[in-house]
Amino acid sequence: MAKAATVYDVARHAGVSIATVSMAFRRPDRVKQSTRDLVFASAQALHYVPSASARGLADGRTGVLGLFSFDYLLPAAAATAGAEPGGPITFVREYPDEWCREFPLYVDEIQRGMELACWQHDYALMIGGPSRAGGTDTVTDIAGHVDGLAVFPQTLPADALERIAGRIPVVAVSEPPQDDRLSHVTVDNRGGTRAVTEHLIRDHGRRDLLFVGGLNPAEGRARFAGFRDAVRAAGLRVPRKPLVPQTRVTPSGRAAVTLPDDLTLPEAFVCATDDVALDILDILAARGVRVPEQVAVTGFDGIVAGRVARPALTTVRQPMPEMGRLVVDVLLRHIADPARPPEFCELPVQVVLRESCGCPPR
Structure with missing residues (x-):
């Protein structure tokens, strides 16, 4: 397999800086039309697909937010997985009633709110959760690829959360974090x-x-x-x-x-x-x-x-969807202004x- 083209290859081919290439993909409105056309033509010729890190070279950002969540159904999904792709189609009269109880849960609706808000603000959303081994490798990897992170309660040790919050904005979802330096979004x-x-x-x-x-x-x-x-x-x-x-x-x-x-x-x-x-x-x-x-x-x-x-x-x-939207708003405010004090938001219920x-x- 041929080596994938990089942002450096595109910059060299187009005769522009890597910051210009990044800006052409990240904020095309800020790049002159002729330069933008040149960058896109070079990218097409080289079969270049911009990565999050490449898109962020111009301003140090990835254009991605993270959500570290949990899934009640992961053990069940692992136990019931096994249907072969392309296997025979089966006919059933109805799914078990219990399945209707498993989706969507409140975490799913909050996630949906975040997805909609990210789409509105031209951000992508990266989602992950705790590994079965119980380590923090997954969230550390996510944190290294996003501009801000939302975290559900009891998914991360306090020390890991503190380390991540020292690098990027973090919002605790659903309940106040132990660290009052972190923003949180909850309800009454x-x-x-x-x-x-x-x-x-x-x-x-x-x-x-x-x-x-x-x-x-x-x-x-x-x-x-x-x-x-x-x-x-x-x-x-x-x-x-x-x-x-x-x-x-x-x-x-x-x-x-x-x-x-x-x-x-x-x-x-x-x-x-x-x-x-x-x-x-x-x-x-x-x-x-x-x-x-x-x-x-x-x-x-x-x-x-x-x-x-x-x-x-x-x-x-x-x-719940409004909570997800508010989480994104809080993250974006702190990405734009890292010195902004933490926000403590409590939404009303019905x-x-x-x-x-x-x-x-x-």
Whole structure:
């Protein structure tokens, strides 16, 4: 295979500087038409494809942003992969219901918001996640090829995040980072959970409520605090800690929560996420418990699966695509002005009333 042409080859062929070649591809409006035509003709003659590093030679930038995310489905995908390309077409009447619960999740909607914002600003988006070995090689590689990086919680050790933030702008998504020198974009987790809990108490007369979900990451603690705010204001017993459910692995590889067989059912489950709430709906249905007649259930996130569940899930909707767009805006502001102080952004949420809390269907 012939060696690929480089930006240096194009510059030499066109008789211009490498900065001019880079500028012709990165910001063609800043290059004279005749020079631009010359560069493009040389690139075509040499079969040159500009790389991110070559595009950035003119201004030290790559034109790429990074997202270090996580995927609930990677283990399942690895377990179920194996369909051969070009294999026979199979016919099915329907996919398993469980698949509808696996996509899109809130990380997918935030990613979509970032993709749209990157497209609007003429940036590319590079996406990666933790390796099975648990090292930081993947994110280090991504950080070396992007102008700024967005990071979801608990995907990186604090020291690795600090090292990267010393080189490029970093925005923590969903919860504040341990390092207050980093920007972050989050939502009103506490206020949203307080509002949906107040609705259960005030509008449906539920007095015995149970919060289900962990306290880590920090958004879980904020949601539990909002739950406690609401029950305290109503003069009800304030629990010291939530019910942290155990999990089991489903046939598709997804981790689903379980409830103790001897659990005394409350009048309402206030769940830290929609995923937890949907699993509880399944458990209650299997036990013959009617929702919402006997027990109300609410979630938090606003994923699509909650809308198509039966009964449809009352939830606190995060503005997930808007979060992704805002992350890009924050990154671009800090790329343009590296001395800019960190930004702490909290977006409002919406309580979406559906059947699982006792509200009538629309």
